[in-house]
Amino acid sequence: MNDLFAPPGNSWRPVAPQLGTMRRLVLSASAVVGLVGIVVLHLILDLPTWLLVLAIAAVVTLAVLGWLVIGRNTRSWGYAERDEDLYIKHGATFRELIAVPYGRMQFVDITSGPLERAFGIASVRLHTASPGTSARIPGLPKEEAARLRDSLTSLGEAQAAGL
Amino acid sequence: MSSGTAQKPYRRLSPLTPVARSGIFVVAVLTATWRDLLRGDLGPFGAVLLGLLIAGLVYGGASWLRTKYWIESDELRVDTGVIARQSRRIRIDRLQGVDIVQPFVARLFGLAELRMDVAGGSAREGSLAFLSLSDARELKDVLLSRRDAVRADSAPLPDADSDAGTDWRWVEPDRLLARVDLQLLLLSTLLTPEAFALILAGLGSMLVPLLVGDASGITVSLPLVGGLALVVFRKIAGSYRFTVSQTPAGLQVRRGLFELSSQTISLNRVQGVVLSEPLLWRRLGWARLDVSIAGYAASSDGEGGPSASTVLPVGDRELAMRLAQHVLSGTVLDQTVLTRPPKQARWVSPIGRRFMGFGTNESLTVSRTGWFNRRTNVVPHARVQSLRVTQGPLQRRLGLADMHVDSPPGPVTVRAQDRLATEARAILEQEIAVSRQARMPAGL
Numbered sequence A: 001m002n003d004l005f006a007p008p009g010n011s012w013r014p015v016a017p018q019l020g021t022m023r024r025l026v027l028s029a030s031a032v033v034g035l036v037g038i039v040v041l042h043l044i045l046d047l048p049t050w051l052l053v054l055a056i057a058a059v060v061t062l063a064v065l066g067w068l069v070i071g072r073n074t075r076s077w078g079y080a081e082r083d084e085d086l087y088i089k090h091g092a093t094f095r096e097l098i099a100v101p102y103g104r105m106q107f108v109d110i111t112s113g114p115l116e117r118a119f120g121i122a123s124v125r126l127h128t129a130s131p132g133t134s135a136r137i138p139g140l141p142k143e144e145a146a147r148l149r150d151s152l153t154s155l156g157e158a159q160a161a162g163l
Numbered sequence B: 001m002s003s004g005t006a007q008k009p010y011r012r013l014s015p016l017t018p019v020a021r022s023g024i025f026v027v028a029v030l031t032a033t034w035r036d037l038l039r040g041d042l043g044p045f046g047a048v049l050l051g052l053l054i055a056g057l058v059y060g061g062a063s064w065l066r067t068k069y070w071i072e073s074d075e076l077r078v079d080t081g082v083i084a085r086q087s088r089r090i091r092i093d094r095l096q097g098v099d100i101v102q103p104f105v106a107r108l109f110g111l112a113e114l115r116m117d118v119a120g121g122s123a124r125e126g127s128l129a130f131l132s133l134s135d136a137r138e139l140k141d142v143l144l145s146r147r148d149a150v151r152a153d154s155a156p157l158p159d160a161d162s163d164a165g166t167d168w169r170w171v172e173p174d175r176l177l178a179r180v181d182l183q184l185l186l187l188s189t190l191l192t193p194e195a196f197a198l199i200l201a202g203l204g205s206m207l208v209p210l211l212v213g214d215a216s217g218i219t220v221s222l223p224l225v226g227g228l229a230l231v232v233f234r235k236i237a238g239s240y241r242f243t244v245s246q247t248p249a250g251l252q253v254r255r256g257l258f259e260l261s262s263q264t265i266s267l268n269r270v271q272g273v274v275l276s277e278p279l280l281w282r283r284l285g286w287a288r289l290d291v292s293i294a295g296y297a298a299s300s301d302g303e304g305g306p307s308a309s310t311v312l313p314v315g316d317r318e319l320a321m322r323l324a325q326h327v328l329s330g331t332v333l334d335q336t337v338l339t340r341p342p343k344q345a346r347w348v349s350p351i352g353r354r355f356m357g358f359g360t361n362e363s364l365t366v367s368r369t370g371w372f373n374r375r376t377n378v379v380p381h382a383r384v385q386s387l388r389v390t391q392g393p394l395q396r397r398l399g400l401a402d403m404h405v406d407s408p409p410g411p412v413t414v415r416a417q418d419r420l421a422t423e424a425r426a427i428l429e430q431e432i433a434v435s436r437q438a439r440m441p442a443g444l
Helices: A017-046 A049-076 A112-120 A141-159 B003-007 B017-021 B022-038 B044-066 B104-108 B131-154 B159-171 B182-190 B194-214 B215-237 B315-326 B343-347 B393-398 B420-441
Strands: A078-081 A087-089 A095-101 A106-109 A123-128 A135-141 B068-071 B074-081 B086-091 B096-103 B110-116 B126-132 B174-182 B244-248 B249-253 B260-265 B270-278 B286-293 B310-316 B357-360 B364-371 B373-380 B386-391 B400-406 B414-420
Touching: A017 A049, A017 A112, A017 A123, A017 A135, A049 A087, A087 A135, A095 B420, A106 A141, A112 A123, A123 A141, A135 A141, B017 B022, B017 B044, B017 B104, B017 B126, B022 B044, B044 B074, B096 B104, B096 B131, B104 B110, B110 B131, B126 B131, B174 B215, B174 B310, B174 B315, B182 B215, B182 B310, B194 B215, B215 B310, B244 B310, B249 B310, B270 B315, B286 B315, B310 B315, B343 B393, B357 B420, B364 B414, B373 B414, B386 B420, B393 B400, B400 B420, B414 B420
Parallel strands: none
Antiparallel strands: A078 A087, A087 A095, A095 B386, A106 A123, A123 A135, B068 B074, B074 B086, B096 B110, B096 B260, B110 B126, B174 B244, B244 B249, B249 B260, B270 B286, B270 B373, B286 B310, B357 B364, B364 B373, B386 B400, B400 B414
């Protein structure tokens, strides 16, 4: 069912590939920590070799799976600005498409943690009066995030309808 | 702070406030020490409690002395605090609603708490406790009429007219929309799962010891029975003498046996309604009506009684429908055609599918779910916040998707579950356009 998540206009704007790189870095780091932990445990407790091999295999498999999932998920993000509303879609396995009218926006915020800053990316989040509105776009290049926020804020003010 | 406060026309809370506040404590002290008191001396435990009580009364008295409220330039000002002084300003034009609540102890003293619902404020900030009931009513009327006057002022209206308008308003009597009589309340409470559980647990705890000849199980079953009884009793007490009437300020809901509450809902804050018809009530044609109100989300009291969102705890379906129509400003609910999800939805929700429905009319989106408790959720197009389509892996196999209508927090959730994927997206696009249209007049 491709048309369910078809873009409202020409095409979805993708998020920055740095988002995938960042997530994969975090994944690799945790995998390395896990492997080191297993080796240390082996040295201390003298675990049987088959258990050691099994544990290492499990960590490596999880890491590879995670690597692939991150790729799929990062590619799945997309957003489209229209005249009166913003569309966001994401998810590869569990998919979601959200449409937020600018007039309903209460506020927009940008967040960028230390790691995100190192990669030059930020997340933009839209809030409406409904907590169900989960309108977040992660991994936007910094300038694009600032532009989007400004554009959303001015459009929101122009079309504000409140509750 | 300033010594000039004496010139201000401030008012104080009821002088009985410290007594009412420590009322429960007095009972505790008496029950803990009555034996000692009868013997004429005060045990060490009693002495400590009595000391605490006196300290509490002194503090309460000081707090009462320090608490003043007055109205100044469209603000309600409240000064409080014995050690650290606080001064609150509540803008009258920002008031969403003013409710009068009478907790049981306060009611014994004829006192009431005034709760003001301020946009974006917490419940504590907007509370005055306690006033005498007549003072509370008077202040509520003053606040609401002031608010309307302030709001009317900002609209282009001649002053003389608005004055005449307020005068005339107070003459108009409240129109009673619905009343729940005790018989209906008791019968309908009897037909709830909680009541059934109570009867079963009660019978069980009586019969099992008789049959087995061993009463030790009582210690387990008695708290269970007691807990259930309390839940059922709270339901009844909370909805006792429930009335809904239309007043100039909005919809007024009055209820309560021990704790009286009177709540005013302005109709333009209603974000949606939900009609609940539990299985056991459906045969008898009974229904319950709740509303989502902007800014009231967190105030459901969660103790088994009706929450702040309940507009009708039980009543004829007809009546509930008429009330829903009134709350939604006259839109007809009955004419909406609800359609079921397609056949393949049975793989995702085998039982639920038959009871699901979704439909729209020119002003509403409506969805229905549930067999055991059938809920009909309604959100006007003009109140739609955002729209979502979601699809899980199984749904994708079957070519299905859910369409969610996001509305402000409350009991109402409109959702088109397990529709054909193409249909779900079509509904979303259509709803985006329709809700934009519906929003326009309000926005301008």
